[in-house]
Amino acid sequence: MNERQIQFFQYLFVLSFTLFDLAVLSWIGRLIYIALQLKDTVNGSLGIAIVAGSLFLVLLGVFHYLFWGLKRAKEQV
Amino acid sequence: MDRDFRHEADAVLMRPIFERPKYFYPLLGFLLSVIAWAAYCYYLQFNLGLGVTGMNQPVSWGFYVTNFVFFIGISHAGTLISAILRMTQAEWRRPITRIAEMITVAVLGIGGMNVLLDLGRIDRVANVFMYGRYQSPLLWDATSITAYMTASALYLFIPLIPDIAILRQHATGWRGGLYGVLSLGWRGTERQQKILNRCIGFMAVLVIPIAISVHTVVAFVFSMTLQPMWHSTIFGPYFVAGAIFSGLAGLIIVMAVLRWVFHLQDYLQPIHFNYLGLLLLVMSLFWFYFTCAEYLTAYFGNEPGEMRVFWSKMTGEYAGYFWLMVMCNFVLPLPLLVWRRFRQVTGTVIASLLISVGMWLERYIIIVPSMANPRGDLLEKGHYTASYVEWSLMAGCFALFVLIYLLFSRLFPLVSIWEAREGREKTLEIVAARVERYKLGEGRLKEEQ
Numbered sequence: 001m002n003e004r005q006i007q008f009f010q011y012l013f014v015l016s017f018t019l020f021d022l023a024v025l026s027w028i029g030r031l032i033y034i035a036l037q038l039k040d041t042v043n044g045s046l047g048i049a050i051v052a053g054s055l056f057l058v059l060l061g062v063f064h065y066l067f068w069g070l071k072r073a074k075e076q077v
Numbered sequence: 078m079d080r081d082f083r084h085e086a087d088a089v090l091m092r093p094i095f096e097r098p099k100y101f102y103p104l105l106g107f108l109l110s111v112i113a114w115a116a117y118c119y120y121l122q123f124n125l126g127l128g129v130t131g132m133n134q135p136v137s138w139g140f141y142v143t144n145f146v147f148f149i150g151i152s153h154a155g156t157l158i159s160a161i162l163r164m165t166q167a168e169w170r171r172p173i174t175r176i177a178e179m180i181t182v183a184v185l186g187i188g189g190m191n192v193l194l195d196l197g198r199i200d201r202v203a204n205v206f207m208y209g210r211y212q213s214p215l216l217w218d219a220t221s222i223t224a225y226m227t228a229s230a231l232y233l234f235i236p237l238i239p240d241i242a243i244l245r246q247h248a249t250g251w252r253g254g255l256y257g258v259l260s261l262g263w264r265g266t267e268r269q270q271k272i273l274n275r276c277i278g279f280m281a282v283l284v285i286p287i288a289i290s291v292h293t294v295v296a297f298v299f300s301m302t303l304q305p306m307w308h309s310t311i312f313g314p315y316f317v318a319g320a321i322f323s324g325l326a327g328l329i330i331v332m333a334v335l336r337w338v339f340h341l342q343d344y345l346q347p348i349h350f351n352y353l354g355l356l357l358l359v360m361s362l363f364w365f366y367f368t369c370a371e372y373l374t375a376y377f378g379n380e381p382g383e384m385r386v387f388w389s390k391m392t393g394e395y396a397g398y399f400w401l402m403v404m405c406n407f408v409l410p411l412p413l414l415v416w417r418r419f420r421q422v423t424g425t426v427i428a429s430l431l432i433s434v435g436m437w438l439e440r441y442i443i444i445v446p447s448m449a450n451p452r453g454d455l456l457e458k459g460h461y462t463a464s465y466v467e468w469s470l471m472a473g474c475f476a477l478f479v480l481i482y483l484l485f486s487r488l489f490p491l492v493s494i495w496e497a498r499e500g501r502e503k504t505l506e507i508v509a510a511r512v513e514r515y516k517l518g519e520g521r522l523k524e525e526q
Contacts, residue, residue, distance in 0.1 A: 005254070009258040024227075030206075034209070040210055052221075052224060056224065059228055062231065070273075
């Protein structure tokens with residue numbers, strides 16, 4: 001596998017993780033939408049969603065920090 | 078043909094990756110056969126319905142939910158223990174963190190799968206995603222397990238990067254490509270190491286509350302109901318303590334197997350088993366304390382619904398399981414873990430095997446007796462005996478765990494090579510610098526200087 005192919009798959013890897021994370025976030029968003037529509041424990045649902053949503057955003061942030069950080073540090077060599 | 082790795086200092090860690098072990102195909106065949114049989118049993122269950130299991134009314138939760146709680150509990154071996162050891166800078170952690178982290182990732186998936194096995198209509202699982210409501214603790218579970226799984230996978234992957242880069246130097250063909258992609262351009266520069274350490278440190282802090290919340294939420298699935306002996310405020314911490322307890326036992330067993338199979342005696346030394354044995358002893362005492370608190374409170378309350386469940390465990394239908402659990406979790410491991418003479422590899426492994434059986438029984442007798450003795454005099458008492466379908470699927474779960482571990486061992490080192498190297502080169506320096514910081518009685522002298 002040459003360098004270009006490796007880079008392509010690395011971008012695919014980071015994209016997959018990002019899409020997975022966004023899918024979970026949109027699922028949490030949908031649960032909030034249902035809670036609002038049914039007026040079903042809206043406050044509790046919002047509380048859980050804020051905690052869980054922030055966590056997934058933090059995980060996404062860590063992964064991107066690692067990916068781009070290592071890449072930049074490699075180019076600095 | 079992969080490039081020669083034998084001249085490397087930690088060649089023994091790379092051997093299972095570059096040299097196929099003799100037992101690989103026979104073991105793979107055996108595991109796949111067990112999994113295929115389990116898949117066939119699931120096919121029967123899917124076609125004929127949950128009637129092929131031992132579950133009935135009112136006992137609608139049996140082996141599958143027991144296994145779900147058990148496997149999620151074992152998952153605490155990894156991330157939580159590894160994170161705590163990293164945060165406390167325990168130098169002896171180095172050879173065991175990866176083994177522990179991998180256990181977490183493998184068993185979390187298997188634990189989650191058991192919930193799906195319990196569904197009569199698996200095709201309706203999409204409804205959880207489409208129409209789920211956060212009013213239900215089951216949704217809390219789905220959310221927290223997904224978060225824990227994601228965080229654990231990331232926490233396993235980040236410290237793997239330098240090792241993948243080492244493997245990249247020796248691998249060719251598809252392996253070379255795979256390692257090239259996953260090493261994310263790692264060259265081991267100072268800046269890269271700094272970024273990596275920052276991420277590992279941050280994740281170690283992050284996964285501890287996630288891990289604790291996961292098992293608390295698993296406990297909430299029970300304690301948020303009004304079933305007798307489930308509606309208890311102590312269930313959250315009781316489950317977390319039990320999870321760490323069973324996780325440690327699982328970790329010791331896996332370490333012993335890997336030590337023997339892959340000849341890792343130089344890495345997984347008796348002192349590691351000794352230290353983990355001490356942690357196991359502490360958790361055994363904690364578990365006993367929580368169990369006493371839980372049962373004594375129920376007994377003193379003397380509420381009729383709870384007492385039916387209580388006596389079914391103490392002297393009734395489930396007494397055998399209950400007392401075997403007490404023997405396995407407390408009475409028998411105690412002498413093995415208290416005396417240093419026994420707290421060696423064999424002693425801790427025997428204690429861990431007993432505890433694994435005991436903790437599985439604990440999950441079983443939390444679930445089944447409460448379901449079999451529902452609150453209210455009008456409801457009939459139930460009985461539960463697991464069918465061969467449930468036993469087969471349980472065997473399939475254990476086979477799947479071994480399979481995942483086997484495949485992982487063929488791709489990645491089970492002991493962190495770079496951390497082992499760092500330990501050899503820098504441990505004395507790191508520890509000396511740390512001790513220097515808190516040398517007793519010298520703080521005042523330093524300030525005066």
